[in-house]
Amino acid sequence: MVNIVFKFFIAISCLLIFRGLLAEPLLDGADFDYGEYLSGQCLTCHQNSSDEGIPAINGAEALYIAKKLILYKNKELGNEVMQLVAGALDKEQIASLAIYFNSLEK
């Protein structure tokens, strides 16, 4: 019983947190499943056990990820690979990736 109540509490908390997040215009249109698919492209380089050469991004704040991707897309941050990756992402794809990576354990 305690377990069920706990799960219910967590589920409601998740919904409230995500609803709060999704009120942010940069995260409008976010689609978790799409983010999971798109993340495949990121995971060729970004992995979670070390920051050597390429930073770990799992569990980063969704807004932080979205803002970084937009800076790369606009070539305001200077890494050619990231400019290329972000340049090919639209607003919905950026939002989807942001909420997906945010959901992963650090």
Added chain:
Amino acid sequence: MNNLSRRSFVSFALASTSLLAMPAISTGSARPKVVVVGGGAGGATAARYIAKDSKGAIDVTLIEASKHYYTCFYSNLYLGGFRDYDSIGHSYNNLSANHGVNVVHDWAISVDSSARKVRLGSGATVSYDRLVLSPGIDIKYDSIDGYSVEAQTKMPHAWKSGTQVKVLRDQVLNMPKGGTFAMVPPPNPYRCPPGPYERISMVAHILKEKNPTAKIVVIDPKNKFSKQGLFMAGWEKHYPGMVEWIDNDTHGGIKNVNPETMEIETDLDTFKADVACVVPAQRAGAIAMNAGVTDGDWSPIVPASMQTKADSNIYVLGDASVASAMPKSGFSANSQAKVAANHIRGELTDSRVFPAKFSNTCWSLVATNDGIKVGANYKAGEEKIEVVDKFVSKTDEGNAKRKKTYEESIGWYNGITTDMFS
């Protein structure tokens, strides 16, 4: 609910709550079956993603002869002394332990596409609903007169990683003082377009330190090559006077090689080498030929899914496929594997299928802390995989940037091998 659609909100909420449920891997015999042949960048990634993302709903078997996989990418860095051999070796244990992939160490001998069965070297057969072939390349030994399987220890191609790279490193380290290293790169198309030129850089790096009066002669069957300006500027900067690159128009064509006398004969001249790396032409791995999904040397694919044009139940990934604008690289194979995995899951479990998205970056090391890169994004056109956007390192960028590019390549190596084997 602002601009958020109800559908995506619900699927998102379900996805988040499903984290609590922790589904167990199902072992029911009615599960659809995927067989993956070849455990490299394409096959290991495909097996891992199909098993991981289907959460046990698909029965995945990976057929790979080697128990320990040595990556072809970064084998040049082992050659140059930048990596230990063990550091480019990887085990398949986690694919079984973490994702329930059935890893079978055997050779796939033949495919019966009408019965949907793969026959193994042991005589056993494995049934499939979908088959993924990612066999990499086979060497066309008869594409150079005088070259053969027997010749490959004297003139190693070392183009499939493994022990040949060790042989080549030993030969370079033991080369006579002031001797000649000859490199014969392969003709297009071939695995890893910048690879021969990174290899030349790594050999030059060893020789500069241990045998500085030695020479390198490159007898190329091509008139241009990947990242040419960057490599040639790098050779001049780090190894002045050591590397001579001779294009096909200048030498007039490679007539034959002689592993006994260590000679390479061209229309222009006969070159005598102390150590020679000879990389012949290539074709899709034999199992793709056997499965009847090749046209000529390679396997044509449908860009949106990586299904073969010959058989929609068979997918071909990586080097063996005709991926048009995408180079034959580990990065490309890994990228194609995710497109195929998503499509296969959709076909077998009705999960959502998203538009194909491909990418590639090839990093190369020219000298200590001098890394360069070339990369592109691709989309699935009707007939071909097409470039969307691309970049290449610049010849005039500073040392700090080059060092950072090399460090980035280390991050990529750790990333892609985690993506394949964790």
